[in-house]
Amino acid sequence: MHAETVEMPPSARWPFTSLTPQVVPGVRRDVRRRITGWGYVADDTALVVTELLANVVRHANGRCVLTVGVEDGEILVACADTCPRRPRLREPDWESGTGRGMRLIAGASLAWGCEPLAGGKRVWVRLSAIPLPRLRVTAREDMARALRGEEPARVIDRCWFGCGRADVPGVLTGVASSDFGDAQMFACARCVGRLSRWIHEDVLRGDEEGLSAR
Known part of the structure; x- marks a missing residue:
């Protein structure tokens, strides 16, 4: 008797204890490679990951766990960090170089939200999983x-x-x-x-x- 093989949705996980701005571009490229390797357009996911990790660097001392996966026709990005403060949409200040990240995420995603965790929070973002065009x-x-x-x-x-x-x-x-x-x-x-x-x-x-x- 053989056990039935169940194909799990693709996913990846990146834990960080001291994330710095210099590391973020490499993580973005890695995420882009994973998403395209799974057969989906990666541009919006790369944008969301960049903004979430920028918030971790700025507010959570670089400690977080980033996960990216595909399930039910959607790409799910989640970032758990050590800062309990919930992100919020802010009115853009065109004289400031910060404060637009969550608006970019909201504009690129199907939905986003925040869940409290012991000692921090988890921000999740759902995006359309758009298949790469056949060439x-x-x-x-x-x-x-x-x-x-x-x-x-x-x-x-x-x-x-x-x-x-x-x-x-x-x-x-x-x-x-x-x-x-x-x-x-x-x-x-x-x-x-x-x-x-x-x-x-x-x-x-x-x-x-x-x-x-x-």
């Missing part, structure tokens, strides 16, 4: 040059293949077409070498091939 990739001579090491390197916003790293050296590999229009696709230097194992020889000759961005 049709047109492999151009750019990709052939990239695989041959002839495409000039540049600093790219994001690697479309493998790692999803941002602001790293990379090369142009092709164009992705979707319902949202066309977009240039870049691969970081680390992932270019892997592309040759994913792409058929016809692609290297410049023919069209249906691929999924990795």
Whole structure:
């Protein structure tokens, strides 16, 4: 007799004992990689995580536990910290550099709330889980040059293949077409070498091939 396997919703957890502003960008990138790896658009989630962690740095001495998961068609972000004070929506002060975080969260989310905890609170945010669009990739001579090491390197916003790293050296590999229009696709230097194992020889000759961005 075999036990039934139950597939659990994807989730991730980040505990911090001394979160600093310098750490937040790396956490945001990690969250973005997780969400896109689960197959969903990550922009709003990355924004929410940034604002929640900024509040932890400012009000909770950097101690918190951040969780992100997907359940019932929604992305749930929660941050438990050691500050008992509840967050609130404030009227924006355009002469101040702070005070807009919860308004940004409210605008990006389906709902948000706060629960008291022993020695602190838990702020939760629910967002729509928007699937990443399916792409049709047109492999151009750019990709052939990239695989041959002839495409000039540049600093790219994001690697479309493998790692999803941002602001790293990379090369142009092709164009992705979707319902949202066309977009240039870049691969970081680390992932270019892997592309040759994913792409058929016809692609290297410049023919069209249906691929999924990795």
